[in-house]
Amino acid sequence: MSKTLALLHTQADGSLPKAALETLTAAASLGQPFDVAILGAGASAAADAVQGCGAAAFHTVDDPAVAQPRYATDAAAATALIQASGAELVLAPGTSRFARSLPGAAHRVGAQIDTHIVALNAEGGAVRAQRWFYRQRILGAFSRAARPWLLLLDTGVFAPWQGAAGAANAQAVAVAFTDDDRRTAVTGVQKPAADAQTIRPDAKLLFVAGAGWTKKQKDGQFHIGEAGALILDFLGKAQASLGSSKSLVDIQGEGQETLTFMSHMNQVGQTGSTPRHPKGIATCCHGEEPHAVGWRFINERRAVNLDPNCGWAQGKADVLYVADAFEVMAKVNALL
């Protein structure tokens, strides 16, 4: 049995992100005693908020140096927290903040680190993990004998912990930050323009647009303005998150007229994201393999394509509607 730590961070408002609560569930699921460590603004209040999670002890760093996500200070704080707890097994959420900084902390504490963990178990005290290799194409189960071992958990795998708040009596861990740790200054968060705020990680539905929306249609004309209006109308009504094929966002990079609210951030697939949503619908998108690997974590999948032999038909979607997406989405919008 390894001494276990759930290492978490707060968000700008001092609360714990959902991914942190998921990590608590994962830590509790191993069935062995664990500590909780939290870094970031409001860390000790955040510890109180999860006091009922079953942790034996709470450690925090909420120095102003970690109020913002910054590699050097986050790595230093995480290093101090791991050392203070004496943990051999460290579970942490795979947020952008920790994906950036915990590999550095792992190096500093002489640990090994694995990321994108999608399953964990500790039968007989031996911890085994699973993750995907080759961008969601091959699933591997593995373990490591060396300790400490850091595991970053993919978000959406474990249910968020829910429970009572209380007095956690968290121990503040002092960290000697250096001037070199502060060579970088966070200047802010840039949100996409209002009409481009299309990525909604918590949406029930993922709507994916393919390059077909920007191709000549059956009247021999482009209908890019209409395509944009149909897609935005649908996203608003269904509160869906917007994904894109690579071809569609690449057209944008090449300077051709295309959907202005779409960027590389929307791309799903081999070189894009692999979002988690209960349902997904693909439109004007061929369903090629490098694209479909981005759908690994979409449970129910439907597609609208003019081509009955498109990739979706080859066992990748549950339902393929062979139809014109312009016509179908206009009707769908009218019904919603």
Place this chain on the structure above:
Amino acid sequence: MNGFQIVVCGSLVPDPLQTLEPVTTPQGPGLKNETMLPSVLDPWSAHALYEAANLAKQTAGSKVYLVSLGPKAKLQQLMMTVAQKVPFELVALDGSASGFTDAHGVAAALADAIAAIPGLDKSRLLVFGGCASASRDAGVTMQLVCERLGIRDFFAGVDEIKMAEDGSFAVLERIEGGEYLASTCKGAPAVLAWATGNLPEPPNNPQVGMANMRGVMPSLMKAKPTPAGVGGIAYEATEIPPQKRQTRIVKDASTDEIAKEIVEWINN
């Protein structure tokens, strides 16, 4: 400012259009016909390379290096195309480019190779790489390289770097929900792991190719054998879980019927 030394870490991955099948080898998990699979430059590090070349072009006196760990023969094949894209000097390491190798060992080899570049000047050093590989997809190698080189500033999922006159720079990193974290850094040295950046793939330029190849061949010839293996990872299984779906193909339904069915599906 004497320009930057921009070292890009990037290697090869199987062409994403290939079907991958896991097999067990004496060295650990591998891919069926691995040596025969056509490969491409790892996409996110390819973006890093194009961004590096662009930055070098803008800052007089800069030079780009590409540090690649992969089987020598396959690196040579890859260079036939990659070397035509942008000017760089290759630092080749001869070893496995498998996605099942341990990032810790790979990072140690890359950091050693970077530290051994003749004339390396840390005050001008920017190390670039992809935010994750399309093979291991761990997103940890560049941070481990950063730590091993004793560099304090690291950025993940970078889409933009803007240099100021005084050598400081501004960076945009991808974070959750399609947002960017904006930061400024006092200057080199720093490590940046790129997402897609903003540049299209450069067209092939045979002249660039010819100039690069003069350095590529000698670099491949002296490529150091680098035993990158599974390291401390004990693999128990690697598999492609069955995931073929029984697709229902709806062919002759009216638009109204299809729309109604989709809306019901969305709402329930």
